[in-house]
Amino acid sequence: MLTKVFEDIFTSGNIKYLFIGLGYTILAAVVTVFVALVLGTILALARNYEKRVLGRIAAVYVEIFRNTPLLLWIFVCVFMLPKRIFGDAYIRGVIALTLYTSSVLAEIVRGGLNSIAAGQFEAARSQGFNFVQTIVYIALPQCFRRIIPSLMSQIVTTVKDTSFLAQVAIGEFFYRSKIILGQLPKHTSVTTAHVFTLYLFVALIYFAINFTLSTLVRRYQSKQHHV
């Protein structure tokens, strides 16, 4: 019976359809994390080293996005951003993910910057570095090295977060699996085995990606502790 279930679900057409969705999922996560890292670094620098206008704007931004749900921002971006300027739902969905994730990364980067000893800044100054040079050549490289584990954990979270996009009919991995499930009755009665097989398959793919990343984080952390 299980072979019948597999034949129904994993037709070559379905597999291709699903894995294109997985491609969209991974692309969304990668773009989100990279753009959010840039934005988050700018926000963190502003909040830490410019306490008047920019710093306050950065603080307000971070607090607003950190204390409201991601799903809200996905709804806001997908339903309210004008299509003409921001493009199709996928792009608007990734914009929502990026805005939200930037606030998290801003806090992670700020934590990294705060953990750098004050002596580093004094030493750089005494060697004739100006402020920008100190940030670029001394502070940020040390900061990024320190926050690698947190960054990788955030990638895991972002990969999981992309599944929210299924909710606004964006054709990523999870959404496509639901479509396949919906189309099955045309060929066969949807049995318990069909539903469970498909859900377990989808969960397994997410698990494989995220577990690999989490394991790398742990390896890296235990290596750091031994040094």
Next chain:
Amino acid sequence: MTGNGPFAWWRWQRLFSDFSLILGGFGRTLLVAALALLLALVLGTILGLFSASHSKILHAITRIYVEIFQNTPLVIQIFFYYNALPYAGVVLSSFMIGILGVGVYHGAYVAEVIRAGIGSIPGGQMEAARSQGFTNFQAMVYIILPQTIKIILPPLTNLAVNLIKNTSILAIIAGGDLMYHANSWASNGTLSYGPAYVVAGVLYFILCFPLAVWARRYENKLKNREFVTAETVELISEVIEC
């Protein structure tokens, strides 16, 4: 403010005349968050203690639980309970799914926080307690855990903030929470998304922001105190987003 913009005044008026709907959703969000948090704390504490025990089987149970629930999306877990379980004869209300789904998911994170907290207490504490005739279990309950609770309060509070935000997932299974009512109110009829999302955002913010501020203040206070080093506090309170 007049005319037909997304934030036009008449849209706000409409929203405020239906405000009891939004408040009902807010109440549902509060209730689900409180019960899910309770479940997460109970599960997380049990699993955290498992991983501090000497039993290999208990270790394995905790590891498997944490890895499965942390490495798959909450959205999939919720849909599994909602769409797949009924095929196996288990039909849960969306209210129950909210509490169980969100509670079980965050329980994995609570377990990790508690494990890290117990690990941060110097080994000498356990040895001293044992030498005074405490059993392992007594030492854990009377000596180790009370010290642990202080250090893990900031990360646990941040987890609670995440949990509150994640209850918005109920909106996707018609769970009657704040996000659901804001969204369905806006998409039925006048498409007044602007006011609905602003109000929902403000209400979530009112719940989450005070908790986040408290966690940060308490964390800073801990860093300047007594038996734990600032590094330990930082390590345990790493920014967790789930």
